[in-house]
Amino acid sequence: MTNRQIVVASLPQGALEPSHFELQDAEMPTPQDGEVLLRTILMSIDAANRSWMQGATYRDAVQAGDPMPTYAICEVVESRSSRCAVGDIVAVESVWADYVTRPAHKTQKLPRVAPLSHLLSVYGIAGKTAFHGLLSVGQPLAGETIVVSAAAGSVGSYVGQIGKALGCRVVGIAGGAAKCSHVVDTLGFDACVDYQAGGVFKALRAACPDGVDVYFDNVGGAVLETTLALMNERGRVVCCGAISQYDTTTPSGPRNLPGMVVVKRLRMEGFIVMDFAHDDAKATRALQTWVSSGQITVTEDIVEGLENAPSALIGLLNGDNTGKRMVRVGPDPA
Template structure:
């Protein structure tokens, strides 16, 4: 067995490039008592990877020389714990590596599913984030209008589809006419606005003639600013991420805060998916039902090869993915 690892060669000061990463052979980790050796199969690629390189967030900052952290689906290759056996499939906090070690009590044994990658997308981080943010914070009601940014992305696509199952009108925001058409035709959104075109605020008012009751924000910046303008009184703004602000040292914030919140009496709340872990079982039951009935479609964007993880992240930040972006490091167990 050979281990490779991608570390931070240099912290970026502006846009991320492949030069900020270094791929090298690494020592094979040796699990201690109570630990397991994990073979990394699938790694989650998220905008949060870039934010960790800017400083401490809900987790410690990533520094020069550190291996890039990630959330991964892994197979137990060796076990020094009675909790897990060789061959078990687990979810773990990992790094961009072929192999890692972890304390057995800190990994989660995963259920068997027909498609392993679904445990990272619709039944994993993406689906849980969409479900918990929309249901617990947005609290949608049938007949309301739900506005979603990054609608073609891993979370936004599920937010819109869940809202449709609940009887809401759903409007997406995505980059480019091709993506907007995909969001409507494939995901079933009622409308989708191209944020790269001029006149974003006017376009939102046109497709939301009765305003928006919920805005699920994944991008921040000017898109958040324009979306606040179209919100109805007592509307709910779900703050999930700010991808437009991560890859620059000159972030821009909405100029209509706190004014829009005060005048419209808006509720604006941020969250991370772990906040609602106590509702994960409820989320899984709902998502499995919606997938089985065809009400929620699963779209994944899987990049092959550990060595391609840096470009996969750069592409995600540039919006070139449709659905949940993953990197496949190893083949699924047979």
């Protein structure tokens, strides 16, 4: 058996490029006592992958020469621990590789869901991020207006659909007419503003005649600045990500801070999905209910092949995905 892995050949100083990665042949890892050998099935592709290359965040910084970290769904193919059996499906902090070994106690056993990709999208990081961020941080009430940036993306698409299920008016912000049509026609948002068309403030104001009560921010920068100007008093801003700032050497922040926060008595709060892990079972139950009732449509963007992981991440940063992006490294178990 052979093993491939993708390492960070060099750290980017500007936009991420394929040359920053290198596909290598590696030795097949051998599990030690208490460890498992894992076959990678699906790898999550997230904007956070790029932020890890800029320095330490909620995890250690990625260095040149490191295998690229990822969150993955894997199959146990060899076990030296009573915690896991061969054939178990687990979630694990992993790297871009065909096979890895990990301590068994650091794996999370997953149910057999068909397709397994749903465990990375609606029932995985994307869905749980949307659920916890919106409900625990944004705290929307029925009848309020929610605005979601990156509305066609992995998290934003679920934020909007959850908001609709809760009885809110939901307005998305996305890039391009096709994505905006998808957000309204397929996902059921009330409206969507195309930031690529210009005139974002005017368009967003027209779409939110009663102002904005909750803004779920995935992009930062100019879109955050514009939306803050339309927030209602006592509004809540959920800071989930800042994808517009990750792939540049000249990041920009809103120029209306802290003024808008003070004048409108806004609350801005950042979060990481793991902060609410104690409520994951609650999130899963709710998400399953909404999927079963048709109130949530699952949209996934699956790129085939480990070798295509770099282009999948670069494309995500450029906004060419619709729904949760992931890379399929191997087939689901029979």
